[in-house]
Amino acid sequence: MLRTQEYILNFGPQHPATHGVFQVILTLDGERIVKAEPVCGYLHRGIEKLAEARTYTQVIPYTDRMDYLAAMLQNWGYVQAVEKLMGIEVPERAEYLRIISGELSRLTSHVLATGVYALDVGGFTGFLLCFREREKMMDLLEELTGSRMTTSYARIGGVADDVTEGWLDKLDKLMDEMPGYIEEYNGLITGNEIFQARTKFIGKLTPETSINYSLSGPVLRASGVNYDLRKAKPYGIYDRFDFEVPLGTNGDCFDRFYCRVLEMEQSVRIIKQAIEQIKEVDGPIIAKVPKVLKPPKGEVYQEIESSKGIIGYYIVSDGTNKPYRMHVRRPSFINLGYLDEMLRGYLVADVVAILGSIDIVLGEVDC
Amino acid sequence: MLENLFVGTTDWLRSLLGGIGFLPTEIAESIVLVVKLVAVLVFILVNALWLVYMERKVAAFMQARIGPNRVGPWGLLQTTADIGKLISKEIIIPKKADKVVFLLAPVLIFMPPLMVFAVLPIGKNMAALDLNIGVFYLLAIASLSTLFFFMGGWASNNKYSLLGAMRTVAQMVSYELPLVLSLLGVIMIVGSLNLSDIIAAQEHTWLIFTQPIAFLIFFIAAVAETNRCPFDLVEGESEIINGPYTEYGGMGFAMFFLAEYANIMVVCAMATIMFLGGWHAPFGLTFIPSWVWFFIKMYVLIFIVMQFRWTYPRIRVDQLMGFGWKVLVPLSLANIFVTGIGMYIYRAIGW
Amino acid sequence: MREITAAPVEEIKQKYAYVTVNDQQTIIVPVDKLMEFMQGIKDEFEFEYLTNLTACDYPEETKLEVVYNLNSICKGYTVMVKTIISRDNPAMPSVFPIWGGANWQEREVYDLLGIVFTGHPNLKRILLDDKFDGYPLRKDYQWESVRE
Numbered sequence: 057m058l059r060t061q062e063y064i065l066n067f068g069p070q071h072p073a074t075h076g077v078f079q080v081i082l083t084l085d086g087e088r089i090v091k092a093e094p095v096c097g098y099l100h101r102g103i104e105k106l107a108e109a110r111t112y113t114q115v116i117p118y119t120d121r122m123d124y125l126a127a128m129l130q131n132w133g134y135v136q137a138v139e140k141l142m143g144i145e146v147p148e149r150a151e152y153l154r155i156i157s158g159e160l161s162r163l164t165s166h167v168l169a170t171g172v173y174a175l176d177v178g179g180f181t182g183f184l185l186c187f188r189e190r191e192k193m194m195d196l197l198e199e200l201t202g203s204r205m206t207t208s209y210a211r212i213g214g215v216a217d218d219v220t221e222g223w224l225d226k227l228d229k230l231m232d233e234m235p236g237y238i239e240e241y242n243g244l245i246t247g248n249e250i251f252q253a254r255t256k257f258i259g260k261l262t263p264e265t266s267i268n269y270s271l272s273g274p275v276l277r278a279s280g281v282n283y284d285l286r287k288a289k290p291y292g293i294y295d296r297f298d299f300e301v302p303l304g305t306n307g308d309c310f311d312r313f314y315c316r317v318l319e320m321e322q323s324v325r326i327i328k329q330a331i332e333q334i335k336e337v338d339g340p341i342i343a344k345v346p347k348v349l350k351p352p353k354g355e356v357y358q359e360i361e362s363s364k365g366i367i368g369y370y371i372v373s374d375g376t377n378k379p380y381r382m383h384v385r386r387p388s389f390i391n392l393g394y395l396d397e398m399l400r401g402y403l404v405a406d407v408v409a410i411l412g413s414i415d416i417v418l419g420e421v422d423c
Numbered sequence: 424m425l426e427n428l429f430v431g432t433t434d435w436l437r438s439l440l441g442g443i444g445f446l447p448t449e450i451a452e453s454i455v456l457v458v459k460l461v462a463v464l465v466f467i468l469v470n471a472l473w474l475v476y477m478e479r480k481v482a483a484f485m486q487a488r489i490g491p492n493r494v495g496p497w498g499l500l501q502t503t504a505d506i507g508k509l510i511s512k513e514i515i516i517p518k519k520a521d522k523v524v525f526l527l528a529p530v531l532i533f534m535p536p537l538m539v540f541a542v543l544p545i546g547k548n549m550a551a552l553d554l555n556i557g558v559f560y561l562l563a564i565a566s567l568s569t570l571f572f573f574m575g576g577w578a579s580n581n582k583y584s585l586l587g588a589m590r591t592v593a594q595m596v597s598y599e600l601p602l603v604l605s606l607l608g609v610i611m612i613v614g615s616l617n618l619s620d621i622i623a624a625q626e627h628t629w630l631i632f633t634q635p636i637a638f639l640i641f642f643i644a645a646v647a648e649t650n651r652c653p654f655d656l657v658e659g660e661s662e663i664i665n666g667p668y669t670e671y672g673g674m675g676f677a678m679f680f681l682a683e684y685a686n687i688m689v690v691c692a693m694a695t696i697m698f699l700g701g702w703h704a705p706f707g708l709t710f711i712p713s714w715v716w717f718f719i720k721m722y723v724l725i726f727i728v729m730q731f732r733w734t735y736p737r738i739r740v741d742q743l744m745g746f747g748w749k750v751l752v753p754l755s756l757a758n759i760f761v762t763g764i765g766m767y768i769y770r771a772i773g774w
Numbered sequence: 775m776r777e778i779t780a781a782p783v784e785e786i787k788q789k790y791a792y793v794t795v796n797d798q799q800t801i802i803v804p805v806d807k808l809m810e811f812m813q814g815i816k817d818e819f820e821f822e823y824l825t826n827l828t829a830c831d832y833p834e835e836t837k838l839e840v841v842y843n844l845n846s847i848c849k850g851y852t853v854m855v856k857t858i859i860s861r862d863n864p865a866m867p868s869v870f871p872i873w874g875g876a877n878w879q880e881r882e883v884y885d886l887l888g889i890v891f892t893g894h895p896n897l898k899r900i901l902l903d904d905k906f907d908g909y910p911l912r913k914d915y916q917w918e919s920v921r922e
Contacts, residue, residue, distance in 0.1 A: 063582065065586075071664065072660055072661050097900060097901035097902060097903075104911060175661060176661050177737060178659065178735070178737025179735065181733045184487070184488065185487065188487055248734075250736050254736060254738070254742075267847060268822070268874040269875045270823060270825060270873065270874070270875025270876075283823075283847045288847075289850065355798070357841070359825060359826075368825055368826050370828055370841060380830075381831070381911075383841075385828075389878060389882075393874070393875065393877045394874070394877075403739060403740060404586065404662055404663065405737075405739045406739070408661050422901060
């Protein structure tokens with residue numbers, strides 16, 4: 057009997073478009089997706105379990121290894137949770153340094169996301185152009201933190217090191233150039249007719265679904281929900297800066313992509329203001345914290361806005377120097393939860409476009 | 424002197440063979456022909472190697488980097504080194520692959536560009552074979568490569584390869600049509616299928632000026648035919664890994680890779696002949712030999728194709744089909760219609 | 775840390791008599807009333823965003839605590855809700871019908887702590903292998919080379 061037959065395509069775990077080791081088992085009808093089953097866990101290292109056997113300070117490098125593209129934001133979320141648990145006041149200068157390094161991390165992450173998205177839809181040049189600027193930022197991050205990606209820069213109560221001589225000027229110069237570079241990305245990637253045809257009205261998310269499925273970050277904001285923790289619940293000293301939260305209207309792949317581009321501009325704004333303000337702030341970069349950290353018995357849940365979305369740390373302390381339980385709310389992981397429904401009915405090529413627009417980091421998904 | 428470099432060489436060879444005396448003319452002619460075809464083969468391979476290098480350099484400069492610069496002067500030997508590496512690699516045949524077809528596909532993939540180049544007049548009196556129905560032959564052979572892509576994709580027994588192969592067939596079938604229809608305008612004006620006649624007809628006015636729309640359609644369809652970006656769905660790296668070539672390694676992959684460049688040469692040479700006046704020198708700059716002009720024109724087109732690749736993202740499969748059938752085919756039909764009316768009016772006026 | 779508005783924990787407590795509130799302003803709900811309570815506070819107090827769902831093992835007290843962190847996007851407040859289930863029979867209703875975001879988070883909790891969420895559409899291991907034995911985030915889990 058002659059009939060069409062659905063077949064299964066293993067998309068990943070080794071696939072150039074999955075940004076790591078992530079598998080989607082696609083049931084296809086020709087090139088159209090009938091069902092998609094995401095399978096993650098190929099990079100599961102058990103960081104939550106490992107943390108239970110480490111002291112509070114020793115956990116910091118582990119947080120780097122989750123979202124290694126914006127490591128500082130992961131550090132920041134963790135130390136903020138511990139600080140809240142212990143009631144530590146962070147010195148002002150440290151807060152500024154956290155903002156600067158954190159926003160720089162966000163920029164590197166977004167620049168990479170922009171470039172990789174261009175690569176996902178087939179434009180190789182955009183990818184390499186974005187890497188050009190990322191390299192400059194990486195150099196700056198390296199000079200500040202000693203490491204390009206896994207920074208481990210935040211400390212409980214402050215940051216590890218003060219800026220070196222002239223570093224702020226270098227950063228300032230790069231931030232002056234940044235709008236020009238962003239314009240270049242817009243010219244090459246965003247404005248491209250084919251790029252827009254590939255991404256507009258693909259993988260649409262309504263605000264209701266986004267909220268219901270706990271999506272966060274640019275994915276949530278692209279569907280028009282104004283929920284950026286930096287504005288909604290300003291942590292640290294974010295209330296001192298003047299910036300906007302870019303929102304999308306359609307909630308499609310293009311909006312998610314463009315939200316990131318616009319967020320880069322806002323990050324540049326924040327960094328510029330922080331550079332201005334930090335020059336007047338002097339003082340310690342780390343609060344007086346005991347050598348051995350023993351937070352009081354209790355639990356805490358603290359969340360900050362990472363580059364991928366809301367990263368939350370749930371920490372239970374039993375009064376010893378090691379966390380009794382640590383759980384991380386990973387934005388990439390939860391943003392993926394709606395993938396199946398998002399992919400249905402689209403073509404194989406759209407899988408790449410949709411997956412790329414969510415901007416996942418597998419280190420974070422699998423934890 | 425330079426103008427007649429190759430023609431002179433052929434004549435010299437012919438007279439040398441004739442001078443031997445005891446060889447019948449037919450055998451002497453066929454020896455000359457074999458030499459001509461071997462020259463074409465060498466020419467294509469060398470050009471393909473050069474094009475790989477050129478593409479990498481073009482890409483590098485577009486992407487703010489340097490590109491190959493280690494092997495040989497300015498990295499010129501980079502492709503040679505790459506091919507050397509690929510040759511020395513093991514040929515891996517997947518367990519469930521159809522072995523004969525799997526091995527045959529990369530061998531045959533070079534056939535269409537070679538066959539096409541045999542009839543292309545690359546200079547004044549410089550076609551290895553001057554066929555009467557050149558255009559017809561060209562189109563027939565050029566579309567053969569679909570088959571070999573499909574062979575490779577099917578024989579690999581891999582779903583990604585199969586998807587890629589299916590895309591090749593769909594793409595080539597739907598872009599063959601506008602390609603042929605756009606050439607129809609040219610043939611109507613010239614009134615001949617002979618490539619030399621078509622070039623001769625462009626001595627004063629290149630056909631790109633009388634048939635601009637046909638040129639655009641032809642060029643777009645040609646880029647699609649060669650599976651180049653933005654129409655590189657067949658090997659869409661971020662979607663279906665590498666399409667039909669996924670399972671190929673070593674020399675099998677290299678053959679597909681080089682064939683891609685040979686195909687680009689073919690379509691750009693075709694565009695040069697059909698629309699850019701072939702080997703005719705513009706502005707009376709005849710002191711530059713005709714075959715040099717041919718290559719300059721061809722390389723300008725190739726350069727544009729490369730610029731496309733490093734600028735545009737990849738188009739989606741339904742958009743590709745839609746563009747082919749809804750835009751290019753009607754447009755090329757309209758072009759034929761307008762050409763016909765124009766010719767009728769011209770004739771009525773009596774020009 | 776500055777909160778925009780404190781969550782209306784007192785109001786919630788008055789409305790739902792069966793809940794208790796501890797000194798960290800965490801609401802503790804008995805597990806049999808969980809669904810009713812969750813649906814109630816989602817509708818009435820606009821906790822439309824489930825940020826975090828996790829659990830913690832307390833073997834000494836033979837209990838597992840399941841933690842829900844709820845945010846209200848329009849009101850800007852946040853609340854932590856807890857429920858306690860027995861360690862011997864770790865089964866409880868899934869909040870997936872209320873918040874879709876619980877989908878993968880419940881799977882993760884099931885995977886690592888072995889809590890069975892009844893009513894979840896696709897409760898399978900998510901991070902670990904399907905054949906994996908045991909629940910690693912439980913305190914009594916022993917892995918092969920124990921590091922002191």
